[in-house]
Amino acid sequence: MNTLLHGVTVLDFSEYIAGPYCGFLLADLGARVIKIEPPDGAEERRMGGSMRRYGGNTRMSLAMNRGKESLSIDLQQPEGREIVYKLVRDADVVVQNFVPGAAEKLGIDYETLAKINKRIVFLSSTAFGEVGPYRKRKGFDIIAHAASGVMSHYADEDGAPRGPGGIAYIDIGTGMLNALGIVSALYHRNVSGEGQKIETSLFSTGMALQAMSLLHIDGLDAEQHAQEKHILKTALGEGKKHTQIIDQFAEMRLRKDLPQTTRPIEVPDCLHRPTDRQVYPYYRVYPTGDGYLGIAALNRKLRDKLCAAIGVVDDDVAVDTGDVSDEVYFRQKQMMKTIEARLREHGNAHWMPLLEAAGVPCGPVNYRADLYTDPQAEALGLIWELHNRDLGSYKASGHPIRFSKTPVQPGRGAPSLGEHTEAVLAQAGYAPSDVERLKASRIVR
Structure with missing residues (x-):
């Protein structure tokens, strides 16, 4: 077969x-x-x-x-x-x-x-x-x-x-x-x-993967979007942790969606509970002077480039990504602290050009509010402008695959309930009177 x-x-x-x-x-x-x-x-x-x-x-x-x-x-x-x-x-x-x-x-x-x-x-x-x-x-x-x-x-x-x-x-x-x-x-x-x-x-x-969280309904979300952008600009300077930022965003959405409620925001444990206890210093997210920066130096050449670019020294040739001894573990943990202390001295705008010039894979931690105007997302067509009959215009995540000869284009937005009932039934051969009868009988909507 x-x-x-x-x-x-x-x-x-x-x-x-x-x-x-x-x-x-x-x-x-x-x-x-x-x-x-x-x-x-x-x-x-x-x-x-x-x-x-x-x-x-x-x-x-x-x-x-x-x-x-x-x-x-x-x-x-x-x-x-x-x-x-x-x-x-x-x-x-x-x-x-x-x-x-x-x-x-x-x-x-x-x-x-x-x-x-x-x-x-x-x-x-x-x-x-x-x-x-x-x-x-x-x-x-x-x-x-x-x-x-x-x-x-x-x-x-x-x-x-x-x-x-x-x-x-x-x-x-x-x-x-x-x-x-x-x-x-x-x-x-x-x-x-x-x-x-x-x-x-x-x-x-x-x-x-963020199809729902990236949804931005123009008529409803513009104010919160602007507030989120302002919070992101000032949060770290005010000493807020990342968890406080995302909790504040969730609180804002709750108050908008349920304006009559007075209950406190309930943040599910899964949003705040860690699952990684790795201390491998070259594949981590580090705080910087004004944000967070992910680094992925997964071979010796990249590790050497990273250390040279940020001005730290690691002479431990035993560093590896596989199973490590307790001795190596504690050396890696100390190296992690050394790198973190160095990166905190400047912001992302300082470190990223240096690391990119050295060929070290790196990238900032972006929040949803950053992505609607992100130049790379725009270049790849990853934010689509769509329309819903009842809500009006809204933004959604675009298609992630690019075809050179059969490109995927934005289509219509999500339909309202029963929006195309008459058209679909007409194409199936139902007369207008039949459609009205089915509606009156609540068989269709």
């Missing part, structure tokens, strides 16, 4: 989670997925436990690469790229999540591969997308949690924004959207005969 994606061949160049997760979903559905990785292996082979214990694998690589075939190629060598070009001729899909510009340097970008196979469906999954002012920024799950506003909903035991815990669900959510985009483009190709490029980003996924 044929599987759902029988006959589909995928070349998976991706690393870490968002790309590989997409690849194994496609493999689960029956596609042939060829994992193409460098001679020393993809990054997930160095994360999630000891390779010695797992026979050259890690828990992450075992989870993210199930169902795939592995092909190790040095893409820096011309003959290595020639192998890829031969494979592309008969492939259907290419998946890659390199940092912006890397695919072009390696000669495996969409424009190059589409000349070899015009039917190729090419997925590019990045941190912030390929257009807009943040397009060159590097990033991981923790950076997207911060920049997309997801992190603003949670807090740790000290009242600061909490980073992702054991599950990197923006990475995983992006992997799912990657797979959805690919099967959608394959369907379009079966109809039109043409492939296309698909763009996703961790930032887009983070905003898509």
Whole structure:
């Protein structure tokens, strides 16, 4: 019996989670997925436990690469790229999540591969997308949690924004959207005969996950939006913690939605209870002089760049992201305090240019009120202007997947109850008199 994606061949160049997760979903559905990785292996082979214990694998690589075939190629060598070009001729899909510009340097970008196979469906999954002012920024799950506003909903035991815990669900959510985009483009190709490029980003996924909280009804929410912006400008200067800020926002919404109530705001425990007790100093959210900043330095080169950029010293070559001894644990905890003290000396506007220039993935913690006018959200079309018959205009989170040849455009807003009853019934063959009878009988509305 044929599987759902029988006959589909995928070349998976991706690393870490968002790309590989997409690849194994496609493999689960029956596609042939060829994992193409460098001679020393993809990054997930160095994360999630000891390779010695797992026979050259890690828990992450075992989870993210199930169902795939592995092909190790040095893409820096011309003959290595020639192998890829031969494979592309008969492939259907290419998946890659390199940092912006890397695919072009390696000669495996969409424009190059589409000349070899015009039917190729090419997925590019990045941190912030390929257009807009943040397009060159590097990033991981923790950076997207911060920049997309997801992190603003949670807090740790000290009242600061909490980073992702054991599950990197923006990475995983992006992997799912990657797979959805690919099967959608394959369907379009079966109809039109043409492939296309698909763009996703961790930032887009983070905003898509907040479909309800990002809703902004122009006629009802403008005043609170303005108040939130003012609070964010003054809160840290007034000594307010992150938890006090989000509690105040929740209180404002309660008073607007239920103006007659006098009950105090009840904040669910889940908003304030931490789940991560990690002290790994290079993948954290730190308070700065005027806000919070997420940092993701997940290899030795990035750690060295971070230390040099902010002017701290870490000579501990034993620092790792896997299991650590108590001795290493306490050294990491002290290093965390050292970095935090340094970052508190200046605000985000000081640190971000320095870290970006050094190539260190970083990003501020944004709140909902920041995102309606965020230039990257605007460039990616992630805030849609919609209309409801009874409420009027409102804003909502846009579609997180970009298709080069079949772009998704904003449609109509959410309908009011029964708004299209007459039109749908008319299309189904009901006469106007029949519709009126059904309404009178309360069979339809």
